[in-house]
Amino acid sequence: MTGRPVPRWAVTxxxxxxxxxxxxxxxxxxxxxxxxxxxxxxMTLGRDSVVHPLQVNVSGARAYETIxxxxxxxxxxxxVWVLVDLSYATTDEPSLPGDFVLVDARGxxxxxxxxxxxxxxxxPDLWHRGTLAFEVPLDALGDLTFEAxxxxxxxxxxxxxxxxxxxLRVDPGAVEAGPAILEEPELLPxxxx
Amino acid sequence: MRCGAATSASAYSRRVANDVGALLSVPGxxxxxxxxxxxRIAIAMVAVLILVIAAVGGFxxxxxxxxxxxxxGEAVDVGPYTVTVESFFVSDQVDIYGIPDEAxxxxxxxxxxxxxELEGIPTDYQNFxxxxxxLVEERFQQVVLLADDSRANFLTADLPVHVAMLWPVRDSxxxxxxxxxxxxxxxxxxxxxxxxxxxxxxxxxxxxxxxRDDEVPPAILDEEP
Numbered sequence: 445m446t447g448r449p450v451p452r453w454a455v456t457x458x459x460x461x462x463x464x465x466x467x468x469x470x471x472x473x474x475x476x477x478x479x480x481x482x483x484x485x486x487m488t489l490g491r492d493s494v495v496h497p498l499q500v501n502v503s504g505a506r507a508y509e510t511i512x513x514x515x516x517x518x519x520x521x522x523x524v525w526v527l528v529d530l531s532y533a534t535t536d537e538p539s540l541p542g543d544f545v546l547v548d549a550r551g552x553x554x555x556x557x558x559x560x561x562x563x564x565x566x567x568p569d570l571w572h573r574g575t576l577a578f579e580v581p582l583d584a585l586g587d588l589t590f591e592a593x594x595x596x597x598x599x600x601x602x603x604x605x606x607x608x609x610x611x612l613r614v615d616p617g618a619v620e621a622g623p624a625i626l627e628e629p630e631l632l633p634x635x636x637x
Numbered sequence: 638m639r640c641g642a643a644t645s646a647s648a649y650s651r652r653v654a655n656d657v658g659a660l661l662s663v664p665g666x667x668x669x670x671x672x673x674x675x676x677r678i679a680i681a682m683v684a685v686l687i688l689v690i691a692a693v694g695g696f697x698x699x700x701x702x703x704x705x706x707x708x709x710g711e712a713v714d715v716g717p718y719t720v721t722v723e724s725f726f727v728s729d730q731v732d733i734y735g736i737p738d739e740a741x742x743x744x745x746x747x748x749x750x751x752x753x754e755l756e757g758i759p760t761d762y763q764n765f766x767x768x769x770x771x772l773v774e775e776r777f778q779q780v781v782l783l784a785d786d787s788r789a790n791f792l793t794a795d796l797p798v799h800v801a802m803l804w805p806v807r808d809s810x811x812x813x814x815x816x817x818x819x820x821x822x823x824x825x826x827x828x829x830x831x832x833x834x835x836x837x838x839x840x841x842x843x844x845x846x847x848x849r850d851d852e853v854p855p856a857i858l859d860e861e862p
Contacts, residue, residue: 513785520784523796552794553756559787581795 487592487610492637495608498541498566498594501637502530505612507585508622511577513560518623523581525557526614527624528590531573531637534566541566542593544576548584564629571637574629585616705843707820713842715764716823718752718792724850725816726801727770727809732786732859733779740773740805745857746818746847747783751797759791763823763838765802769816773805786857801857814849 477484487493492501505528510518519525526546541563546554556562557579564574592608671677690696707713712721729742736743744767752758762776780800782789789800806812820842828835 517785521796551755554793555757555791558791559782559785579793579796583795 484606485608487590487608489610489612490637493592493608493610494535495592495594495606497535497537497539498532498592498608499535499571500530500532500592500608501571502528502590502610502612503637504529505588505590505614506624507614507619508624509619510621510623511560512623512625514626514628519557519559521579523579524585524619525622525624526578526580526585526588527626528576528578528612529573530576531571531632532566532592533571534568536568538565538567542595543591545591545593546578546580546584547589547591548580549587550584552580552584554578554580554584560626561628571632572629573632573637575626577626582616582619585614585619588612588614704819704841707843707845709845709848711845712749713820714822715820715842716825716839717754717758717761717764717836718750720764720820721749722818722845722847723747723749725847726849726851726853727806727812728851728853728858729809730853730858731781731801731803732857733781733803735778737773737805739807741807742805742809743803744770744772744806744809744812744816745781745801745803745853746816747799747801747850749797749799750780750789750792751795752792753794754792755794757791757793760789760802761823761836763836764821766819766821767804767816768819770804770806770812771808773807777802777804779803781857783854784856801853812849816847816849818845818847819843820845 485493485495487500487502490501490503492499505526508525508527510520511525511527513519528544528546532541544556544563548554555578557577559579560577562576564572566572588611590610590612592610594606670680707722709722709724712719725744725746727742727744731743731745733743746765746767750760760777760780765777766775767777780789780802781787783799783801789798792798822839822842823836824839825834825836827833
């Protein structure tokens with residue numbers, strides 16, 4: 445060692461700075477990390493995401509006061525209907541997808557509605573496009589998270605199951621009166637989503 | 638005890654046996670108890686306590702508390718959700734599958750259910766007990782949405798639902814103008830066996846005298862006669 449000894453206070457301040465910096469760094473990494481660790485998937489609107497064995501492509505979400513079920517009966521609600529337009533396929537075998545869930549900013553979770561036609565069968569590399577309906581309270585609109593579970597939900601801490609998340613925004617002011625019609629799922633030509 | 642010259646082992650054990658024998662007799666115990674003043678005071682205090690409790694009637698039998706009467710239309714918090722009961726109907730036309738063979742009709746209790754559980758929660762048979770009809774099953778069989786006959790067993794956060802809770806009954810003609818619905822609260826705790834959160838039955842909250850209203854919303858009735 446040469447030169448003057450480093451003053452004690454400088455050492456303390458440096459150590460504190462390193463600690464705080466490390467904490468902030470880990471926070472940032474955690475916020476940007478895929479959900480459920482390296483096996484989770486963060487989706488982007490309009491882009492294919494693979495969360496094995498499901499491949500999903502979400503094109504958007506819209507909100508309505510009333511929708512029509514497959515028999516053209518209007519489905520009334522005290523909340524609103526959020527319709528998510530998406531297409532999906534599997535990677536290997538035909539199967540029903542797991543759960544699709546809409547989560548609001550408060551953490552309230554809403555599954556696809558049981559009142560109308562829901563998920564459709566997925567086929568390997570054959571993309572079918574359709575619409576999923578979620579019934580949510582009006583104050584749930586705003587920043588939403590759409591989750592796609594290939595085989596049923598699990599608590600992230602218990603079962604490291606892969607699932608995909610997508611950040612969606614549906615403006616509370618953008619609720620249309622409707623009634624919106626839930627389109628039947630259609631098989632898409634190769635390359636289309 | 639005579640302690641004199643060196644005693645033998647058998648003499649010692651004979652002495653101990655005599656002491657224990659003397660103690661284990663009734664007069665022996667009585668003497669031991671009242672030997673010293675602190676013991677006498679303690680005994681006296683216990684005796685006075687028992688006498689006083691008996692004197693004020695503390696040992697009398699207590700009659701069971703009568704059930705609290707809840708009102709129709711009152712929102713009752715049973716734990717996982719709130720329940721607002723409205724009326725009941727008797728019908729054999731309800732459009733759901735799975736009526737048991739012994740049953741000849743459904744009793745449907747019309748109510749509004751709302752939960753604030755973030756992840757949603759299923760309806761729990763532990764909260765509801767129906768009396769006043771000959772039930773085939775103690776537990777309700779199904780919960781249907783009055784608006785469109787879909788299953789409403791699973792409640793989601795902050796979305797109140799107007800439903801009919803259905804019990805299969807036999808001898809439906811004998812049901813009068815009123816049935817009684819007993820509401821019991823449930824609470825969440827970690828199950829000892831499975832170490833997962835489970836809802837356990839707690840105290841009975843009260844009883845509702847549910848009025849009859851046989852005007853069933855057409856959405857849940859079978860279209861064909």
